[in-house]
Amino acid sequence: MSAQPPTDQPDVSAPTSDGFVRGLSQFIGGPLGSHAVRPDARPGRFWTAPRLVLALTCLVLALSWVQKSPCMDGNWQKNVQYTRYCYTDVLALYYAEGLNEGKVPYVDHPVEYPVVTGYFMGALGLPVHWYGKDHPDINQGSWFYNANALVLSLLAVATAAIILALRRRRPWDAAIFALSPILLLTATINWDFLAIGMAAFGLWLWVKRKPVWAGIFLGLGAAAKLWPLFILGPILILALRTGRLRPFVSSFLATGVTWAVVNFPVFYWHHESWLRFFRLNSERPIDWGTFWYIGRYLDGKWASGNAGDQGPFQWLSNHIPTLNYVSYALFGLACLGILLLGMLAPRRPRLSQLVFLVVAAFLIFSKVWSQQYVLWLLPLIVLARPKWGVVIAWSIAEVGYLAAFYAELIGAGGKTVIPEGTFVLASTARIVTVGLMFVLVAREVWRPELDVVRQSYDGIDPEAGPLDGPEAPWVTRFRRAFGFGPSEEAPALPASSAPALTEPEHDRVG
Template sequence: MSAPTPATDRTDLPAASDGFIRGLSQAIGGPVGEHAVPPLSRRGRFWTAQRIILALVCLTLAASWVQKSPCQDGDWQKNVQYTRFCYTDVLALYYAEGLNEGKVPYRDHPVEYPVVTGYFMGALGLPVHALGDRFPEINQGRWFYNANALVLSILAVASAAVLLALRRRRPWDAAIFALSPILLVTATVNWDLLAIALAMFGLYAWARRQPLIAGLLLGLGGAAKLWPLFILGPLFVLALRSQRMRAFLYATGTAVLAWLATNLPVAVLYPTSWSRFFELNDTRPIDWGTLWYIGRYLDGKWNTGAGDKGPFQWLSDNIPALNNLSYALTILACAGIGILCLLAPRRPRLAQLVFLVVAAFLIFSKVWSQQYVLWLLPLVVLARPRWGAIIPWTVAEIGYFAAFYAELLGAGGKPVIPEGTFVLASSLRLITLVVLCTLVIREIWRPELDVVRHTYPDDPDGGVFAGAPDAWWITTLRKTFIADPREPSPSENRPPAAPTPVG
């Protein structure tokens, strides 16, 4: 196995380090020379790489607002929300959750989301309703959507700023987030950017060696959408390998306290409303585009006999069994990721493990809403910032987005596309994500292929893990289960003289 490329203090240039971008650069003369000073790095220049990235995020979010503009008045006649691809839960739930009538979330109406998202909805929805009572001529739905779009856009820009802060030597990695069509079409479909921002700030706090603050933010994120709490799993196995359990316990304890502090008031005062989210997830059937949906479709094609049910159709009719199987497969996948972490030749980077865990949850979940892809977008930037594999995944996601709206139109009784076309789009989304996971696993097992390690001596997101030696039993474990394991070099096990900077 070849030795990893030494880390360097020089800012990464994608045209030199990324094969896909290097190929595109041939159209303008090829990558910048090794000894050239890029214009953006010269002092006195206003348009630094970081400012360009933030400006690009703002442009993408502005385009997203325009893309959703046909739906902002709430006059959804002739399925305009589907024909214009502009449907958004934000506007639909303003009316469905009773916010337009001044109902307080959980107290006056059960909400189908975790409590921090419900608080967020109420914090913006109730003032809009009060304004509508005072000025009846305004369109409350439009005002509510625009208020949410503004705040969610600020959170998206803040998430991009965190990506830049975590990758100071690789600022152009954040362009994957800033220019993504995924961000353009799904930014305001739901309130997922709230949880994403909390999770990203939690990762940043961990990288800054602030486990208490990291736990607080991850706990709040988990109270907005459950997935930020999944980050605690990778933190545990990395803490186990690096013998840094105290920091992990601080973060976990604070996360639990934050989650309880936000949930207990609603759970005690309005237990029926609070449990609505869990009841819906427990009883919800197979959702569009999931692994189980694809399997059920194939069951229908292969089993044509009367009363002949395939395994996926049986699971569709037995939701408790489907729930248990989905949970079991997710747990098994996470256990496999944990074993990979312990047996890898070098301690994996935190972002790599988090990406794999969240991806595993989506792959085996019975619900995979269109906006859930946003969870993966900043994580893939941190885990594997290579355009060549991310572009096919993005194309597959946008293809699924278009096919999903065609399927929604067809649900009215007149098919728009064949069911097989939608299943194909769903399969491509699943396959490209699995390919991304495989590539991340490959780079964990062969760390010399990881471009982030070419720039940083250790994990820039690792916090207290950065520079920490492995536990004594890791070498024994690898020798037991792996024939002729590669012995880590002294520089990989020896902590640096000073803490590794976040950037």
């Protein structure tokens, strides 16, 4: 007699439901059989899939701490921070921002980050400095890094937990996040998990139908790094498709008020320090490894035999204000394309799909693409398109870029490690793989029958939140104006008060 999973458990997808993993499973006997009982589905078993994923996340973060350990003493001789891949802004800026001297962020020193990041730096850095004054035997930089690494790692674990909460039927999707080499190498390079954690909480609260609280966390995230503001655009697209703008307006206002409240003290009393972040980003030149950097390199190759010739990318590099406008314009056009895609798709897209597209477009066209920005995309691609194959290809490209980037930094000190063309090739591979993920996510928006998340939820959108329900009548008329048929009506999530549910009560995330 074949054993069946308990009827009170959600229909959880097995790891081998992913085509790439199913192919690899042939080396260990093939995919899970249709009548097999998964070990994590046995009643009373402690090591369930979510707990395994969270344990793996903790393990990878612990290994990340070990991987950064050669740099913790701050004695960065002979480029150890690059040759051992252990560089971190957290330790470097403890000294560069004057925290080791007891300087208060924004008050005594104009910090180059938005205010929540600056507050966080001060909240951990100043106590370390005060304690260090009375205990000169301790390494203040090491203590500061370890305190930051602990909090940032907790936010990374919280992000994994939120991915699990949003994918009760697909817990193994979160393993893509937990086991990523990107997480291993970049988790504590900077304070990006402040914004990522706040944005993740915001998405979860949106799905839980709490738009005001979602906006509060998005506002906090935007006050740490500006990119969580981009989540509001996709929410607006979905609100327009449903004709229900009130949840969007609630989140928008809560985001704006929260951002303004946390920024006000520095804006009002230390205005010049507050402007530092915006001026720096306006004046910054073309960054390593960006689309513009690649173009400038190709300009140089083209003009190498033509004295006095200057290509368009080199010209933009010499005229940064114009480059800013061009970059913003290209990002704006990409957002317009995402808007049309979201409106013309046969079925209302999932929120994470649109957010991934917007953030990916921003990075592709931005003049600045710091090494840790890759973390912005990691939880988003897990939610938008949880397929291992392309994510592994992207991860390889990102790790290759990181290696080439550190080699380039060593070369900037006068010791050539790799040819410039090799670095440009690694940069191109990174952009191409992000572009490939963009195309694949957009394809699944246009062809929702390919979306494995919808398949696992029987066509239901598990991220609809307060926008669950039928679409506005004008969407069909809009699609017909472009020559498309009526939009497909997706099954609606059951109302929280309804007694009849299409999935177990404890499995709902809406």
